[in-house]
Amino acid sequence: MKLVNGYDIMDYARKYGYVLPAFNTTNLEMTYAIAEGLMCADLPGYIQISSNNLRLSCPEVIAMIAKDAVKKSETPIGLHLDHGKSFEDVKACVDAGFTSIMIDMSHLTFEENVRESKKAVEYCHFYGIPVEVELGALRGKEEDVVNESECKTDPGMVGQYIEDTGCDLLAVSVGNVHGLCLNPQIDIPLLARIHKESKVPLVLHGGSGIPGEVIWEAKKHGLIKINYGSDLRREFIRTFGEAFVADHNEHDVIHLSIDAVKNVANKAKELVRMINEH
Ligand code: G3H
Ligand code: ZN
Numbered sequence: 001m002k003l004v005n006g007y008d009i010m011d012y013a014r015k016y017g018y019v020l021p022a023f024n025t026t027n028l029e030m031t032y033a034i035a036e037g038l039m040c041a042d043l044p045g046y047i048q049i050s051s052n053n054l055r056l057s058c059p060e061v062i063a064m065i066a067k068d069a070v071k072k073s074e075t076p077i078g079l080h081l082d083h084g085k086s087f088e089d090v091k092a093c094v095d096a097g098f099t100s101i102m103i104d105m106s107h108l109t110f111e112e113n114v115r116e117s118k119k120a121v122e123y124c125h126f127y128g129i130p131v132e133v134e135l136g137a138l139r140g141k142e143e144d145v146v147n148e149s150e151c152k153t154d155p156g157m158v159g160q161y162i163e164d165t166g167c168d169l170l171a172v173s174v175g176n177v178h179g180l181c182l183n184p185q186i187d188i189p190l191l192a193r194i195h196k197e198s199k200v201p202l203v204l205h206g207g208s209g210i211p212g213e214v215i216w217e218a219k220k221h222g223l224i225k226i227n228y229g230s231d232l233r234r235e236f237i238r239t240f241g242e243a244f245v246a247d248h249n250e251h252d253v254i255h256l257s258i259d260a261v262k263n264v265a266n267k268a269k270e271l272v273r274m275i276n277e278h
Contacts, residue, residue, distance in 0.1 A: 003067055004044075004076040006100025006130040006168075010201065010224060012044055012076050019219050021207070021272045022046035022080055024229035026053045028065050030236060033261040035069035037268025038077055045272055046100070048080035048227070051089045059089075059096035067097070080132075082227065090120045094127050102171065106134040110157065117165040125166070132203055132225070135161050136173030140182050140206065152190060158197040169203050169225060170194075176206040180230045186214050188221070195222035203227065207271070216278040228271055235263040 004012070013020050023034040025047055034047045047066050054062070063079060070077045081093040083104040090101050103120035105113040117133040124131045136153030153172045162170060172194055175185040184206060195202060201224035207215075208230040215226065239260040243250045250256070 001070055001073045001076065003063075003070055003079050003097065003099050005128065006078055006080070007128070009044060009046070009076045009078045009099070010130070010168075013224055018044055019223055019275050020045050020225045021268070021275055022048045022082065022203075022225050022227045023232055023268050023271075024053070024082060024227070025049050025062070025066075026056060026233070029257050029261050030232065030264055031062065031065045032069045033236075033264035034232070034268050035066070035073060035077060036261065036265035038075055038272060039073050040265065041269045041272045042075050043272045043276055044076040045268075046078045046080045046225070048082040048102075050082040051085040052083070054089065059093045059098065063093075063096040063098060084120065087116070087119055087123070091123060094124055094129055098129070100130050100132065102132040102134070102169075104134045104171075106137045106171075106173075110161070114161065114164045117167065121166045130168035131165075132169035132171055133161075133165050133167040134171040134173075134205075138173050138176060138178050138205055140178030152187065153194055155190070155193040155197050158194055159199075162198060162200055168200055170198055170200050171203040171205055174204075176204055176210070178206045178229070180209055180234065184210050184214075186210060186218055188214075188217055191218055191221045191223075198222060201225070207231070207275075212274050212277070215275050219275070226275055228268075231271065232264050232267055235267045236260050239263050 025031040038045045066079045078099040080100045084090045101124050103117050105116040121131045137151040174191045175187045177184045202222045203225040205227045207226045207228040
């Protein structure tokens with residue numbers, strides 16, 4: 001299969017009642033592993049990469065690897081820009097063949113957030129690409145910024161924000177956090193209130209560390225996409241770390257890389273199955 005357009009993958013998810021996981025990649029190995037995990041589970045989802053992680057290569061290289069990784073897939077897989085931090089990144093990813101985009105201007109004031117997000121939406125919509133935006137900020141490591149102040153999404157601003165930006169998906173801050181060091185406390189009543197105000201589907205960032213029971217409850221409230229980064233990165237790093245601890249002279253990169261792909265793929269398979277279990 002080719003990479004699937006962002007509108008089509010959402011239609012597919014709605015048609016079959018799936019929630020789509022979006023797994024963060026950084027490099028070739030993780031990209032192949034994510035595609036492998038989704039294919040093994042026979043469930044749809046996204047490979048995604050953040051502006052921050054694009055520093056290691058570039059949108060064209062990631063798009064090329066992702067296209068190759070999904071070519072044997074019989075389940076829809078999209079390629080998404082995660083936490084797009086500039087209009088230039090958005091443009092570069094659309095031009096490279098990404099199938100959906102996030103522009104994250106959640107650190108700005110409401111007016112600035114709307115202005116910058118809208119600019120990205122107009123560009124992406126011209127090419128038939130849906131856009132995710134964020135209202136409210138998350139605690140934890142979001143890109144290189146450690147945001148300690150909790151700033152949950154205000155349901156009262158949701159309708160206006162969606163109207164003004166013209167977005168297709170809304171990322172929310174409801175007690176979800178980035179990374180593995182903080183304890184996520186998902187505010188389900190708040191998510192339900194946001195859902196009532198939102199005419200677009202919702203996205204939950206910071207999926208790592210949220211228990212299954214909480215995910216199954218949360219997904220009753222308009223979620224179409226759940227992001228997982230740290231859980232997969234830990235599997236990748238663990239593979240190399242354990243080998244080094246066992247033998248400080250370990251230098252077999254190819255075998256360890258193949259093992260890392262297997263371990264990351266298994267984690268992606270486990271997570272996509274878990275979120276679609278109930
Ligand atoms: O955008 C990516 C994520 O929200 C990943 O968060 O590393 O806590 O799973 P996580
Ligand atoms: Zn995120």
